[in-house]
Amino acid sequence: MFVSAFVSALSLFAVASAQSSASTTSAAASASASVVAIAAAGSSGYSYMGCYNETTEIAGTSGARALSGGKMETGNDTTVAACLQYCGESNYQYAGLEYSKECWCANYLSALSAQLPESNCSLACVGNDTELCGGYLTINLYNLTSKKSSSSGSSSKGAAASVAASSWTNVLGAGVMALTLGAAL
Numbered sequence: 090m091f092v093s094a095f096v097s098a099l100s101l102f103a104v105a106s107a108q109s110s111a112s113t114t115s116a117a118a119s120a121s122a123s124v125v126a127i128a129a130a131g132s133s134g135y136s137y138m139g140c141y142n143e144t145t146e147i148a149g150t151s152g153a154r155a156l157s158g159g160k161m162e163t164g165n166d167t168t169v170a171a172c173l174q175y176c177g178e179s180n181y182q183y184a185g186l187e188y189s190k191e192c193w194c195a196n197y198l199s200a201l202s203a204q205l206p207e208s209n210c211s212l213a214c215v216g217n218d219t220e221l222c223g224g225y226l227t228i229n230l231y232n233l234t235s236k237k238s239s240s241s242g243s244s245s246k247g248a249a250a251s252v253a254a255s256s257w258t259n260v261l262g263a264g265v266m267a268l269t270l271g272a273a274l
C-alpha cells in the first residue's frame with residue numbers, strides 16, 4: 090500500500106517535471122515552425138528502426154525504460170549523429186533519441202516497447218532542428234547493424250562526451266529507486 094503510493098508519487102513527479110520542460114520545448118519548436126524535421130538515416134553503423142514507445146508509464150514496469158542497462162546523455166547539443174557515435178563507442182546494440190535531447194544506449198529493447206506510427210515521434214533535436222529526436226515518451230530507435238571491429242584505438246571524445254550530470258543523476262536516481270522498490274515487492 091505504502092510502496093505503491095510512493096511509486097505513484099514518483100511517476101507523478103516524473104510526469105510533472107517532463108511536462109514543465111515540454112512547454113519550453115514546444116515553444117522553441119514553434120519558433121522555428123518553418124523547418125520540417127525528418128528521421129535521420131543512421132550513421133556509426135546504426136540503421137533507423139522507427140518510432141518506439143517508452144515504457145516508464147506502462148503498468149507493471151516499475152518505471153523501467155525501454156532502453157535500460159546502458160548509458161545515456163542529454164544536453165543542448167543533442168543530434169542523431171552525436172548520439173549514435175556516443176552509443177557506438179561502446180558498441181551498444183540500440184541507440185534511441187527521446188524528448189528532443191535525450192540519447193539512450195542499451196543492448197536490449199524492452200519487449201513492452203511497441204513500434205508506433207512515425208507521427209508519434211515529432212520533436213526536432215535541440216542540436217539540429219532538421220532532424221527528429223523522438224517525442225514525449227517516444228523514441229526514434231536505431232539498431233547497430235554493422236558492428237565495427239574492435240579497433241578502439243581512436244580516442245574519440247569531443248562534444249558528445251559532455252554529459253549533463255545532474256539530469257543523468259536524477260534519471261538514474263529515480264530508476265534505481267523504482268528498481269529497488271520493484272525488487273522489494
Ligand SMILES: *[C@@H]1O[C@H](CO)[C@@H](O)[C@H](O)[C@H]1NC(C)=O
Nearest residue numbers: 129130168169217218219220
Ligand atoms: C542536421 O541534420 C541533417 C539531417 O540529418 C544533416 O544532413 C546535417 O548534416 C545536420 N547538420 C548538422 C550541423 O549537424
Ligand SMILES: *[C@@H]1O[C@H](CO)[C@@H](O)[C@H](O)[C@H]1NC(C)=O
Nearest residue numbers: 142143144145146147203226
Ligand atoms: C505506449 O505507452 C503508453 C504509456 O506511456 C501506453 O499508455 C500505451 O498503451 C503504449 N502504446 C502501445 C502501442 O503500446
Ligand SMILES: *[C@@H]1O[C@H](CO)[C@@H](O)[C@H](O)[C@H]1NC(C)=O
Nearest residue numbers: 163164165166252253254256
Ligand atoms: C540548455 O539550455 C537552457 C536554456 O538555454 C539552459 O537553461 C540549460 O542550462 C542548458 N542545459 C545544458 C545542459 O547546457
Ligand SMILES: *[C@@H]1O[C@H](CO)[C@@H](O)[C@H](O)[C@H]1NC(C)=O
Nearest residue numbers: 142205208209224225226227
Ligand atoms: C501517438 O499518436 C496518437 C495520435 O495522435 C495518440 O493518440 C497516442 O496517444 C500517441 N501515443 C504516444 C505513445 O505518444
Ligand SMILES: *[C@@H]1O[C@H](CO)[C@@H](O)[C@H](O)[C@H]1NC(C)=O
Nearest residue numbers: 138182198230231232233234
Ligand atoms: C536489431 O538487429 C538485431 C541484429 O541484426 C536483430 O536481431 C533485432 O531483431 C533488431 N531489432 C529490431 C527492433 O529490429
